[in-house]
Amino acid sequence: MSLVNFTTREITCKIVYYGPGRSGKTTNLQYVYGRVPDDRRGRMVSLATHTDRTLFFDFLPIDLGTISGFKTRFQLYTVPGQVYYNATRKLVLQGADGVVFVGDSQARQLDENIASLQNLQANLLEQGIDVRTVPLVLQYNKQDLPRDLILTMEELDEQLNFRDAPSVPAAAVSGEGVFETLKAISAGVLRKLSEEPPR
Amino acid sequence: MKPTRAVEPWILAPLERFVTESAARLTLVMTPSGQVLAQHGFTRAVDVMSAAALGAGIVASTGEIATMLKEPGFQALNHQGRRHGIFLAGFESPRGRLLALVVYGTDSSVGLVQLFFEELIAEIGEVTPVMPAPKAVLAADFEADLNQSLATLFQ
Numbered sequence: 001m002s003l004v005n006f007t008t009r010e011i012t013c014k015i016v017y018y019g020p021g022r023s024g025k026t027t028n029l030q031y032v033y034g035r036v037p038d039d040r041r042g043r044m045v046s047l048a049t050h051t052d053r054t055l056f057f058d059f060l061p062i063d064l065g066t067i068s069g070f071k072t073r074f075q076l077y078t079v080p081g082q083v084y085y086n087a088t089r090k091l092v093l094q095g096a097d098g099v100v101f102v103g104d105s106q107a108r109q110l111d112e113n114i115a116s117l118q119n120l121q122a123n124l125l126e127q128g129i130d131v132r133t134v135p136l137v138l139q140y141n142k143q144d145l146p147r148d149l150i151l152t153m154e155e156l157d158e159q160l161n162f163r164d165a166p167s168v169p170a171a172a173v174s175g176e177g178v179f180e181t182l183k184a185i186s187a188g189v190l191r192k193l194s195e196e197p198p199r
Numbered sequence: 200m201k202p203t204r205a206v207e208p209w210i211l212a213p214l215e216r217f218v219t220e221s222a223a224r225l226t227l228v229m230t231p232s233g234q235v236l237a238q239h240g241f242t243r244a245v246d247v248m249s250a251a252a253l254g255a256g257i258v259a260s261t262g263e264i265a266t267m268l269k270e271p272g273f274q275a276l277n278h279q280g281r282r283h284g285i286f287l288a289g290f291e292s293p294r295g296r297l298l299a300l301v302v303y304g305t306d307s308s309v310g311l312v313q314l315f316f317e318e319l320i321a322e323i324g325e326v327t328p329v330m331p332a333p334k335a336v337l338a339a340d341f342e343a344d345l346n347q348s349l350a351t352l353f354q
Contacts, residue, residue, distance in 0.1 A: 003234040005206040011337075012234055012248070035353050042249050047256070056256055061248035065348035068341040072348070075233070075248055091259040095232025179353045186345060194337035 002097045002193055010071045013189050014095055018120050019102035020112035021053070021081035024141040027172040028102060029060045029076055032182065035175070036062055054080040057092045067190065074186065081116065090123050098135035098189040099124075100181055102172075103160060105142045105150040110159060117160055135188030136165040139181045144171035205237035207294075213322035214239060221315040224283070225302035227251055228323075231259065231289070236297065254300035258289055275316075277309045286312045290320045293327040 002013040017025040026046070033044045040063045047056035057077050064072040077096075079089040093099075101120065103113045121131040140156045151159075153169055161167055166184040170177025203218065205211040210228055218226055218239045225240035227247065233255035241247045257276065265272045275288035286301040286309060299319070301312050 003206060003230070003236075008204075008206070010206070014232060014234070037352075040352055042243070042246055045249050045253060056260070057252075059249060059252045061252075062352065064345070065351065067344040067348055068337040070337065073248070075252065077252070087263055088260065091256065091263065094259065095230065095234065179349070183346075183349050186349065187342060190337055190341055190345060194341055 002189070004070070004193075008071070009069055010073070011067075011193070012073045012075065013097040013193070014075045014077065015098045015100065015185055015189065016093055016096040017076065017078040017100045017102055018089075018093070018116065019081055020104060020109065020116040021083075023081060023102045023104040023109075023113075023116075024170070024172040025078040025081060025102045026054055026058050027141075028100070028139070028170075028178050028181070029058050029078055031172055031175045031178045032062065032076065033060055035179075039063075040065075053082065054078055055085070056080065056088050064186065068194075072190075074189075076182075083115075083119075086119065086123070089119070090126065093120075093123050094127065096134065097192075098137075098185045100185050101136065101138045101160075102170075103138060103140050103156060105140045105156060105169075106145060107149065107151050110151065113156075113160055132163055135185060135192050136163060137181055137185040137188060138165055138167040139170045139172075139177060140167060141170045141172050141177070143169040144174065144176070203237075203239040207236050209326045209328060210237040210323060213319055213326060216322070217315050217319040220318070221301070221303065221312045222307040223301045223303050223312060224307075225250075225300075227254065227298075227300040229255060229298050229300070231255060231296055231298060240302075250300060254287055255298060257287055258298050262289075275313070279309065284309055284312075286316070288316065290323075292320075292323050294330065297323075 004011050019025055042061040045059040049055050060076045062074050077092050079092045124131050168177045168181045203215050214237050228237040229235045229251045233251040235251045238247050261273050278285050284303050289298050303312050
């Protein structure tokens, strides 16, 4: 849940990058970390296995600057994508103000995408949150792979985007779509905050 | 940045007393999802957030282990290093469950921290006001500001 300080006029929001294993969640954060000026970001924390698979979470705090007179900071988290780590995934999801679902565009990964999206829905419901109300952006990553290996945006939307949420094509390894995704989820989270005061 | 600051002003005085009495070097009071309510000793806001995220993660994961063991919950956790110790604990407050992360040096001890931590919990319990009615936060036209901020972020 976002934290708003009316005295110092500061807002802090939590955004979670969700999705199946190896879909590119950590790569999104690494790209953001590499592009954002030092004074606008904190240290990127990665709790990973010895093979660089996310074990608990990656974390990157960024300072968006002043928006509507409020100094605004976002905490970007990733969850571990592997099915095995659902317990830790649930913990990271607690208190999320917005979710980026990073899907893998490869046709052979479609079942994993669907399973991960269902898992997101189940884990949100466990916290009493309806997936239809939480700000959500779908990023279809790896769109730079050969055409015959991947699904088109339309096909992915048809299979995954039941909420008609904003969807962004991406190649996170080169940064394509990373900024657009962050912009879309930031707008979604702040829009919700402007419509519904924090509890 | 002031050494001690609070998002919720009523925490400030109890926190200042706690750090003075316990000689804690760094202290965070936060929600279980890692949102910081008050802090002492950190210089950069983004470092505060990293420490809070890690602390909240530790408490959440040990809490889940407690659930698996059918334990009511582990109250506190302490790690003692050569120059620093960390004390991490959850507690109930009138605003719900909160967490505290305390870093102390060789001029303090876990016993001292624990002793004054109990007082901190009691004081927070006494001074916590009733939750105010929520009020609107952002103007409806925030998007121009957002676009400008993001443009400077990704140069």
